Amino acid sequence: MIMKSNIKRNLLKGLVGGLSLAACSISFAQQTAIQYLSGTGSDKTVNWQFFCTAGRNSGKWTTIPVPSNWEVQGFGKYNYGLDKDSVRGKEQGLYKYNFMVPANWQGKTINIVFEGSMTDTEVKINGRSAGETHQGSFYSFLYDITKLLKYGKKNLLEVTVSKHSANESVNGAERRGDYWIFGGIFRPVFLQALPVEHMAHVAVDGKATGAFTAKVKLAALAQANEVTAQLYTMDGQKAGNAFSTKIKSGDSIATLQTTLASPLLWTPEFPNRYRVEFTLLANGKPVHTIQEKFGFRTVEVRERDGIYLNGVKIKFKGVNRHSFWPTTARAMNETRSIEDVLMIKDMNMNAVRMSHYPPDAHFLNACDSLGLMVLDELGGWHKAYDTQVGTKLVHEMIAHDCNHPSIIVWDNGNEGGHNFELDHWFDELDIQQRPLIHPWQVFRQFDTQHYINYDYGNETHLHGHKITFPTEFLHGLYDGGLGAALEDYWELMWHHPLSAGGFLWVFADEGVVRKDKNDSIDTDGNHAPDGIVGPYHEKEGSYYAIKEIWAPVHFEKKDITPAFTGQLRVENRYHFTNLNQCKFTFKLTSLDGLNSDAIGTVTVPDIKPGTTGAITCNLPANWQQYSVLYVTAYDVNQHEIYTWSWPIKLPVDVARIFVQTEGKTEVTVAEKDSLIVATAGDVSLTFHTKTGLLQTVQNGNGIIPLSNGPVLCEGETGFVKWNTRKEGNAQVIAAEFQKKSLCQLLEWTVYPSGWVKMQVKYFPKEYETSLVGINFSFPESMVKSVQWMGAGPYRVWKNRMKGGTLNVWNKDYNNTSTGEGTLIYPEFKGYYSNFYWMKLNTTGQLLTVVCNNEDIFLRLFTPKFSVTPFNTAPVFPTGDLSFMHGISPIGTKSQKPEKMGPMGQKHMFYDYGKDPMYAKDITLFFDFSGKE
Incomplete structure (x- = not known):
């Protein structure tokens, strides 16, 4: 298992309250130092020397930014995971970087930490191996390089990264999936300097009851004989009393426990967090101090029932998310992670699934602080890691991610990429004992089948007895899926007691900017344009459909009539928020411009989660003069949930104002050749006497090229002939149809103003029909x-x-x-x-x-x-x-x-x-x- 540290220096403030790249234990006491060798993300990189062995710009030493994927920097070969093995790029990247180590680090334990490298990574310090080659792309790993360094002098780091793994199970699990595959050191690299006696890792568990347990992994104990801890609020106030445990030489784990009375709980709606500080003492003298952020919350699976968070049954409104950006591929940064989380939450989602690998730690930090439930996933797409490699990677993933309160569920692989021999490690290594699923399988208490049809049967899905939890559904290719059909699925999921919700596929189109194709965006045909948003997060129509369908405020259908009193019935589909904690406003707008907008307040009574009540718009007396009523709901953070609209004026009311029929021109109708010709001043229309279709429209300015209509979308009209008549100053050209034909009425009324009315009454072709x-x-x-x-x-x-x-x-x-x-x-x-x-x-x-x-x-x-x-x-x-x-x-x-x-x-x-x-x-x- 590996140790993590507080490795972020430039913290984004306000939104996340100080996110860091650290995950499971954060070491930053005066005895510990962090030195970055790379940049901290795709937005802040450091150039290293680089040699690519094949493909573009290969065969020469140059430089490359780290972290990055080398394909998007102009090296090697692009490949999608579904490409045939014979056309895959299997190049290596050779990296060199010279760095200084402070002289005062001598006598400390020095680790070099790689947050993520694709794929097989061999590390040398000053020409000597740091340890065995690491296999697996998305996992944080480290080497103890204490004995390899020159203190106070220049050191040489050499890294060889093989894009194609020597282990075929790694290639099967990571590099033969339905997504882009890359090479390179794509997450940060840094040094840790720790005291010889130190805490190597901390795993914490804060329950909703306030019970707190921590397991501290100890290293090289000699004089140290105690570990103490103190809980703090996020603003630095002590929470409860200090607590401690005695240790002795040879101990490898220290267990600490306490109970905090009435803690603020972590939920996606109220992501309350705390901080805990651990200190390793030797006869009362501090040796090493580390800090960790965590949340008090309890995850529970109740068989044949559902997933409970803090005793509340949860419906997951989730989406799958790749770590991806068109110009930087898998190399991400903290700002991008926060933007992704905010966009996901803006769609009124409460969950995200990591597909198909663990994400950057800063993404999990954003989920922790902003409030998204997470399914964290061990890699594996139709193929699984072998047990030897997989065991190491499970250890690395859980060590790196275990303390994030946002992580609610672990995933062992995806769609057949499950190594059952690894399941026990999730149970044994996770102090919080979170549930484990096999996405796509029926496993343990869950049915997570993908792309199920609506109301799936045969004792599966919602007709079975397992908790129904599709980890992929409504595969959103192009403009299909995602928002389309979601309302049907969601209403079924929401009301069915065995449904725990589900996860849409996928958040964003995975389109990469191809340096070898004039910087064009490549989605590998129809393999990767599956997103709710585009490659650069351009919002598609499904974005707003999802935002409304998954809004935690659900309005009962309502027509606005003159009897409207301002009351609208709403269902509270939050899990933890009373609607009276939210804010509602209304706006009346005249779309004809006749009245200025009227904005007012909405009275919201006590409407608890899962209940229904009436909110009241405090409308002015003249509200019926307006065109439309808008109601906007804001959450507890004053973020807009959604804005709904109800028409006050109907089309007939608007048409009455819009259309002008009067004029001084005489309207005439005549038959010429095979045409009926109607004129009103310089306006002229012709209708075919055989087909019954409009042929031409023109006026003094020329032709308006509307023609060939009206044609029924399906079926023939049964037109026979035209009849004409005069109605006041207007002329009516009326069609006659065969008996029992699809068309019952077609009349064109030409007014002296140049306006023309067309009225059609018709029947669809069949009882079941596609277009009407x-x-x-x-x-x-x-x-x-x-x-x-x-x-x-x-x-x-x-x-x-x-x-x-x-x-x-x-x-x-x-x-x-x-x-x-x-x-x-x-x-x-x-x-x-x-x-x-x-x-x-x-x-x-x-x-x-x-x-x-x-x-x-x-x-x-x-x-x-x-x-x-x-x-x-x-x-x-x-x-x-x-x-x-x-x-x-x-x-x-x-x-x-x-x-x-x-x-x-x-x-x-x-x-x-x-x-x-x-x-x-x-x-x-x-x-x-x-x-x-």
Whole structure:
């Protein structure tokens, strides 16, 4: 087992209260010194001499920043873990670094510590081996180099790193996975100087009861005869009395115990921590002092029930996370770790799984201080470490990570990469006795199967008796999965007593900047663009869907009517927070600009976790004059949980204000050749007498290229002929259809103002149907931008409706293929919900469309999909612009949408023998006048 020390000097303050890279025991007394040989992270590096044996820039001595992965520094060969062995780069990296050791270090114990090196690492000091080659990439290891150093003089460090391990089980566990594989010293390297008699390691356990136990590993005892300890709050106040234990020469472990009355407990909602200071004494004289941060909390698994934290049953809202950044690969830094944790928490998640290896210590520190539950994982992807290597790595991982209160569960490998012979080490080495799982397997009390279909059966998943805990679900390739179908899954998980929640795959697209490809982003085709966010953490639509679905404030469905009193019923889905500890505000907005915003308070009563109550918006008397009500919830740290929106004015109300029908121009209708021609001043429309479709639109400024509609998304209209009639100053062109046809009504009303109303009543083609609506053609090449009122700014799918806000949005045209190529978010093309009106800006004239109906989707063209989309290229209607009652769902990399819950099913509609009263109705108004 290895010792850790306080190795971070530049602490980020405020957010984390002083994070450090240290993990399990932190030595920093006056007898201990730390000297970095590398930088402290990817943002602060030190150049070492470097020689790459093969691939790019090989065969010559140069320099390289440490820590780093050499591929992203221009050396060697890039490989994805699924590449064939014959094309893999198997180069070595030779490192040299000269360093001085202070003369006053002589007589101390000196360790050299490597926080992570890929993969086999051989270390020499002044030409002499520091010890056996270390195998395993993601684990902190050290060598005692006391006898190899020249004190007060220059020393030479030589490191040989073999990217491909000599141990095939290491390659199988770490380097043949579904992720990028790299080489190099990618985490910090430093020296520790400790007194000869010292505490080599500390493991602590603080229970929710206040019971505290520590096991201190002792080294080279001679005179030391006591270990004392004192608990402190994080602001330095003593917590309880000092406690101690006597030791004697030859002892290797000292056990200390105490009890703190009524401690503040660690939870992801209230991540309270304490500090403990240990001192090794020799006849009352301090020999060595170390400190450790920890949290009081108890993790308990109750068979056929669930996971409990401090006696409270937990639902994990989690995501898998790789340690990765496009320009630095696996080399990370403290700032990046904090940003990742904050982004994960911003999505209202409470947990993160380390995939598929232990992370940097600063990431765990961020989880500790900011509040995320962690599944910490021993490497292994379909293949496992052999027992000899695996045993060493389990020891290293638990020694490095054991004291983090954020770690709730250990993982032994992933998806078949489980060596059962290593299981007992987790049980024996972890003082806190955290539960152990085998991700993907049914193991011990857990069913952690991956990518289960909704409502999986056959006595497994939620139909079995194990605690259901999928450590990967809803594989988010491109724009599929993740937010799509999550609402169905989560409502089932939330209400089922055997569900402990689960973990989405994956946090971010793993796209690497290729130095050999003009710094382009490479996701290895469809292997790595699986994220909620892009490579540089660009937020995709699923980000906001997850944020709403996993919000711990869950609103009961509510329509705002004139009888609304300001009350909204909410369910508290926190585990430890009363909603009256949160803050709520409301805002009334007029999207027509007729009224200034009104902002007010929300009264929140006592609503305990797991209960439901009513909050009250203290609305002004004129609230009905506004367009939309927004309610924002803030957590106990004043961070926004989410902002919800409710329409006050419906589309028909907005259309009544928007549309102008009056004018001084006479409207005429005539038949010419095979066309019906309607004119209102300089506005002219033509309709085909055989097909019943709009052919052309033009005015005094030229053509508005809307045409070829309305076409039903599925099925034929049954058009027979046109009839015309006059209604006041307007002319109506009305279609006649075959008996019992899909279309029941199509009328175009042309007004003297140049506005035109189109009303369609129709039936879907089948009882079960994919698309419901009408389409038009419009040249995409002419489009510059769109302004619209509706839910936005991101597009939706049938099974991903959450995450949008009712507002007026503006968006420039883009052709983004989600997760591929140049990423511009939000994407332009796709479906948009709760459509009120749009203004389509083009290289020609403006096209304005206003909707008179609720629950209509706007379809803007067909998105660009990958050539290998799996289930993530949903069906789209023909044409370019659509106005729809029903849109398509989207699948995941491994699942079709219909297997992912009710929202992924086809639309079902019974037409009662084409009874007109059940027909779907769309009424649209078009401004063809050419006026802004």
